[in-house]
Amino acid sequence: MENALQVKDLCxxxxxxxxxxxxxxxxxRNSVTSVMGPSGCGKSTFIRCLNRMHDLTPGFRVAGDVxxxxxxxxxxxxxxxxxxxxxxxVFQQPNPFPRMSAFENVAVGLKFNGKKRSRxxxxxxxxxxxxxxxxxxxxxDHLGRPGSSLSGGQQQRLCIARALAVxxxxxxxxxxxxxxxxxxxxxxxxxxxxxxxxxxxxxxTHNMQQAGRISDYVAFFLLGDLIEMDKAAKxxxxxxxxRTEEYITGRFG
Amino acid sequence: MESIAFRRRAADRVTRGLFALSAxxxxxxxxxxxxxxxxxxxxxxxxxxxxxxxxxxxEPGGGIANGILGTLSIAGLxxxxxxxxxxxxxxxxxxxxxxxxxxxxxFAVDTLTGVPSIIMGIFGYVLWVLPMKRFSxxxxxxxxxxIFIPIVVRTTEEMLKTVPASVREAALALGIERWKxxxxxxxxxxxxxxxxxxxxxxxxxxxxxxxxxxxxLGNQFWQSGLDQPIAAIPLQVFNYAISPYDDWHDKAWAxxxxxxxxxxxxxxxxxxxxxxxx
Ligand SMILES: Nc1ncnc2c1ncn2[C@@H]1O[C@H](COP(=O)(O)OP(=O)(O)OP(=O)(O)O)[C@@H](O)[C@H]1O
Ligand SMILES: [Mg+2]
Numbered sequence: 001m002e003n004a005l006q007v008k009d010l011c012x013x014x015x016x017x018x019x020x021x022x023x024x025x026x027x028x029r030n031s032v033t034s035v036m037g038p039s040g041c042g043k044s045t046f047i048r049c050l051n052r053m054h055d056l057t058p059g060f061r062v063a064g065d066v067x068x069x070x071x072x073x074x075x076x077x078x079x080x081x082x083x084x085x086x087x088x089x090v091f092q093q094p095n096p097f098p099r100m101s102a103f104e105n106v107a108v109g110l111k112f113n114g115k116k117r118s119r120x121x122x123x124x125x126x127x128x129x130x131x132x133x134x135x136x137x138x139x140x141d142h143l144g145r146p147g148s149s150l151s152g153g154q155q156q157r158l159c160i161a162r163a164l165a166v167x168x169x170x171x172x173x174x175x176x177x178x179x180x181x182x183x184x185x186x187x188x189x190x191x192x193x194x195x196x197x198x199x200x201x202x203x204x205t206h207n208m209q210q211a212g213r214i215s216d217y218v219a220f221f222l223l224g225d226l227i228e229m230d231k232a233a234k235x236x237x238x239x240x241x242x243r244t245e246e247y248i249t250g251r252f253g
Numbered sequence: 254m255e256s257i258a259f260r261r262r263a264a265d266r267v268t269r270g271l272f273a274l275s276a277x278x279x280x281x282x283x284x285x286x287x288x289x290x291x292x293x294x295x296x297x298x299x300x301x302x303x304x305x306x307x308x309x310x311x312e313p314g315g316g317i318a319n320g321i322l323g324t325l326s327i328a329g330l331x332x333x334x335x336x337x338x339x340x341x342x343x344x345x346x347x348x349x350x351x352x353x354x355x356x357x358x359x360f361a362v363d364t365l366t367g368v369p370s371i372i373m374g375i376f377g378y379v380l381w382v383l384p385m386k387r388f389s390x391x392x393x394x395x396x397x398x399x400i401f402i403p404i405v406v407r408t409t410e411e412m413l414k415t416v417p418a419s420v421r422e423a424a425l426a427l428g429i430e431r432w433k434x435x436x437x438x439x440x441x442x443x444x445x446x447x448x449x450x451x452x453x454x455x456x457x458x459x460x461x462x463x464x465x466x467x468x469x470l471g472n473q474f475w476q477s478g479l480d481q482p483i484a485a486i487p488l489q490v491f492n493y494a495i496s497p498y499d500d501w502h503d504k505a506w507a508x509x510x511x512x513x514x515x516x517x518x519x520x521x522x523x524x525x526x527x528x529x530x531x
Contacts, residue, residue, distance in 0.1 A: 053426060058351070085428030095419040099442050109427035112437065159423070166427055 003198035004029040004234055005050060007019030010064035012045055014057070019045045021224045022064070027170075027217075032201045033191060034211040034232070037221035038247070043204045046221065047172045048127065050202065051087035052080040068170075085113060088168035092175040094155035097160070103143040105158055106130060109166035125165055127174025132193050133161035160191065164199075173203040177210065189214050208248055212236055220244045259407045297500075307473055307489065310498060317508050319475050322516075323390070323484040327469060328459050330394035330479070332402050336451060339402040340467035343447075345408025348435050350410075365403040373399045374464030381468065390479040396464035399442035401454050408450025412425075412443040445526045452523040456516045462487035486512050 005027040012020040019042045025062075027033050035043045045054070052073060054060040065072045073083050096105045097188075106126045111118060130136040135157040139150075147158055156176060163171060173192075177185040192201055192214050205211050211218055212232060219229040220241075228241045239245045303318050308315030342362075346355055377396030382388055417440050424434040440447070465471075470482040471492065486508055493505035 051426065053422065056425075079429050083428075083431050084426055088428075089426035091419060091422065091426075093419060095417075095423045095436060097420060097423065097442065099444070108424075108438070109429065112427075112429045112433045162427065193285075 034215035088163035292411030294506035294510035331397040339405035347413035371463035374467035378467035393469035
């Protein structure tokens with residue numbers, strides 16, 4: 001199947017406040033899809049619907065379908081815990097586990113997901129994940145350092161490595177660079193491009209240039225509606241909707 | 254203009270002075286108590302105080318070794334029983350406690366924290382000493398546990414609430430089950446704070462006297478079992494202090510000094526763990 005995720009008529013509410021209105025979109029496998037739009041339009045809410053991160057939020061409600069590998073993730077038969085191992089997430093603020101070493105941070109998902117692994121297998125996976133997150137060379141001699149003692153950019157890459165270690169198919173990233181300096185941002189962008197060979201990536205960003213550089217597809221949200229979604233080149237050169245054009249040319253938002 | 258700036262600076266200095274003075278007055282009693290104890294207890298503060306049994310009236314020397322052991326056993330029992338229960342209840346309140354039941358528990362725990370300790374003693378007496386027909390270490394430990402548990406429940410809850418939501422979210426997003434997240438990640442993140450709370454509660458129960466009067470009773474000898482009356486430092490201090498003999502008064506001071514020393518050591522440990530947390 002060429003779509004990793006299919007979203008159909010997704011609506012979401014916090015209490016009485018409807019935040020997402022009939023969102024329908026297909027997310028192509030092994031591609032980078034950027035979600036853009038002004039602050040408060042529901043981007044974070046949307047991507048958190050894709051791995052059921054809202055399950056514990058009191059008053060939150062969804063309607064509609066999100067199909068992952070053809071199955072609705074909101075059906076009763078789906079275990080959200082197993083879903084999240086397949087659909088991982090990286091947050092806006094780097095959030096390594098405070099009282100764990102860098103190594104433990106990366107290993108933690110494996111350690112608690114039930115399958116027994118030897119020490120050597122664990123170390124191998126940690127190395128592989130850190131390499132994928134372009135952090136191995138910087139960190140290989142300091143794996144025992146507390147995760148929270150790394151620089152912001154390193155912490156974010158550590159969080160990416162941590163997410164990759166459980167071998168997800170989809171990686172959701174909510175403004176992963178907004179707390180980082182330009183150098184770290186460039187590193188993470190490069191990383192996203194590399195990872196898109198093997199992973200489906202959905203990334204929320206406010207940064208036009210960034211979206212232009214990294215994405216294959218762009219979805220533009222406004223006040224809870226999906227205004228349009230298309231190939232990145234098309235959105236940036238010839239958007240179908242006037243509001244998209246106004247947003248990307250900086251005339252509002 | 255200048256006079257306004259001057260007035261503002263003066264006001265600033267006066268308020269700051271007041272705050273500093275209050276802070277000084279707050280710590281003053283600790284120093285007064287400590288130096289007074291050192292002064293009066295020093296005479297009896299010998300090695301034998303820590304190693305010997307009490308001697309009968311008129312016989313010089315003797316110590317409070319059985320009281321030290323008794324206090325440690327009672328507190329140890331109270332903590333061995335109290336810590337698991339209190340920490341688990343604290344976890345419940347912090348991680349799952351949203352409904353009416355949880356607010357009822359919270360209210361009850363807060364009330365329990367405020368119950369005078371002598372009532373816990375009477376409670377231990379009625380519930381344990383009377384049915385068993387004897388004073389015992391068990392009864393004393395149960396009374397102290399009732400003081401210890403509510404404190405630890407609440408500090409555990411508070412400490413877990415200081416763990417940022419982003420930590421729980423990160424674990425959730427990795428596909429780690431909720432119970433494992435709670436036990437192995439959230440609690441682990443807050444461990445230093447929880448231990449601090451436990452130590453402070455321990456410091457609190459170690460010096461409790463009133464509940465022991467009704468439950469431990471006291472004992473002049475080494476304890477022969479936990480189902481027997483048991484000695485404790487606060488009881489010995491109490492008995493020495495109300496006696497009419499001068500050398501016993503000196504021993505009361507020395508015993509009090511040992512007790513304060515223990516509390517200081519525990520508080521110091523708590524400070525250490527607070528620092529680890531940062
Ligand atoms: N936990 C919550 N409870 C109630 N309302 C919420 C909650 N989270 C978000 N909202 C509301 O949902 C709407 C969409 O929020 P969301 O965080 O998805 O926006 P966003 O597009 O990610 O914005 P930003 O670019 O600022 O991150 C906002 O009006 C917000 O107030
Ligand atoms: Mg957001």
